[in-house]
Amino acid sequence: MPGSTPPVPSADPPPDTLTQLLRQRESVMVYDREHVIPAADLRAILEAARWAPSAGNSQPWGFIVGRRGDETHRKIVQVLSAANQAWAPAASVIIITLHQVATDFDHEIAYSDYAMFDLGQAVAHITVQARSMGLQVRQFGGFDHRAANEAFEVPPHWAATTGIALGLPATHGEEASLPGWVQQRSRLPRERLPLEAFVHSGSFGHAADFLAER
Ligand SMILES: Cc1cc2nc3c(=O)[nH]c(=O)nc-3n(C[C@H](O)[C@H](O)[C@H](O)COP(=O)(O)O)c2cc1C
Numbered sequence: 001m002p003g004s005t006p007p008v009p010s011a012d013p014p015p016d017t018l019t020q021l022l023r024q025r026e027s028v029m030v031y032d033r034e035h036v037i038p039a040a041d042l043r044a045i046l047e048a049a050r051w052a053p054s055a056g057n058s059q060p061w062g063f064i065v066g067r068r069g070d071e072t073h074r075k076i077v078q079v080l081s082a083a084n085q086a087w088a089p090a091a092s093v094i095i096i097t098l099h100q101v102a103t104d105f106d107h108e109i110a111y112s113d114y115a116m117f118d119l120g121q122a123v124a125h126i127t128v129q130a131r132s133m134g135l136q137v138r139q140f141g142g143f144d145h146r147a148a149n150e151a152f153e154v155p156p157h158w159a160a161t162t163g164i165a166l167g168l169p170a171t172h173g174e175e176a177s178l179p180g181w182v183q184q185r186s187r188l189p190r191e192r193l194p195l196e197a198f199v200h201s202g203s204f205g206h207a208a209d210f211l212a213e214r
Contacts, residue, residue: 048129
């Protein structure tokens with residue numbers, strides 16, 4: 001709104017009105033580098049994505065999954081930005097997410113304008129399922145997308161989209177072995193815009209009236 005003060009993000013903790021799973025979720029940067037995820041647990045986490053809703057049930061998502069120590073994990077680490085290489089390899093799993101970007105005429109799966117939205121929703125399900133199992137996730141965009149598409153022979157109607165580091169948050173002082181900037185960043189307060197900044201009624205930019213009710 002013209003002349004109004006821009007909303008300031010606040011560093012309050014998540015309110016207790018949130019379900020515990022969401023309250024306790026945070027984008028963790030420091031992981032237990034010994035933790036090995038059982039295949040059944042990893043499968044359960046990916047089932048959460050599988051059961052996410054999508055436009056026309058198109059399910060336009062894909063996941064390239066590397067477990068620490070395997071070849072896929074090694075190849076993913078190679079394409080990460082230098083900054084993400086500093087912390088992500090310690091997570092027990094790194095995933096490259098994909099969404100469908102064009103119709104696959106061979107298989108007649110129609111491309112949907114909502115594909116990236118649907119992928120995001122599937123990833124949100126992953127974060128919550130992981131949290132329910134005592135694990136945390138940090139998503140990232142910092143990797144060479146073209147190199148990832150090449151390294152994993154992604155067909156042209158799909159595209160590497162984001163990365164997910166998934167693992168057990170560190171509990172044994174692993175932080176000390178990370179570069180100072182990672183330690184600092186991992187301790188930054190979590191900031192959020194107030195609801196009034198993005199929940200509207202009447203017209204865009206008008207904070208929803210019910211927010212003022214107590
Ligand atoms: C699409 C996306 C891209 C991101 N890219 C990076 C990244 O490249 N490196 C990184 O350390 N964190 C990255 N993040 C993590 C965000 O910085 C983090 O989720 C945000 O600061 C909120 O943290 P919180 O959920 O703990 O409050 C990304 C998150 C998302 C959803």
